[in-house]
Amino acid sequence: MSTLTDxxxxxxxxxxxxAEQLADVKMHTRHYFGDDAGLWLFGSRTSDDKxxxxxxxxxxxxLKQPDLIIQHKIAMLVMLQMTSSFADEKxxxxxxxxxxxxxxxxxxxAQTEGIxx
Numbered sequence: 503m504s505t506l507t508d509x510x511x512x513x514x515x516x517x518x519x520x521a522e523q524l525a526d527v528k529m530h531t532r533h534y535f536g537d538d539a540g541l542w543l544f545g546s547r548t549s550d551d552k553x554x555x556x557x558x559x560x561x562x563x564x565l566k567q568p569d570l571i572i573q574h575k576i577a578m579l580v581m582l583q584m585t586s587s588f589a590d591e592k593x594x595x596x597x598x599x600x601x602x603x604x605x606x607x608x609x610x611x612a613q614t615e616g617i618x619x
Contacts, residue, residue: 517617518547519557522587527559528619530581534574535563535597544616545594556592560612564600571597 517524531541545558565571575597582588598609 517543518550519543520587523557524619526582526585526587527557530578531559531561534578535561535565539563540600541619542612542616543619544612548615548617556594557588558594558596558612558616560596560598560609560616562598562600566599571599 528541531539540560540562542560543558544560545556547557561575563571565574575595579593579595582593583591596608596612598606
């Protein structure tokens with residue numbers, strides 16, 4: 503994960519996400535997907551020049567069980583919606599298993615064009 507200084511620098515200059523939202527999404531990612539989970543913000547919220555209202559996140563997890571991943575994804579979405587920072591906001595979570603042979607183009611886009619948090 504990036505250092506706090508790196509994140510603040512990126513947050514100040516590029517990302518359309520508040521410090522509170524950043525803290526909330528990082529905390530819930532660690533809680534539901536583990537301390538080693540990777541987290542990226544991608545899509546329109548990565549730049550002041552882009553428009554769009556939703557928040558797109560990619561989470562890369564070491565969890566292996568598909569049912570558990572789905573349960574944790576839903577639980578995380580519910581918890582984020584309950585926070586004051588994400589109330590009434592549209593959030594998209596894409597979850598990728600580490601070391602999986604299954605690949606989708608969105609994974610590559612999120613990891614290369616997004617901002618690792």
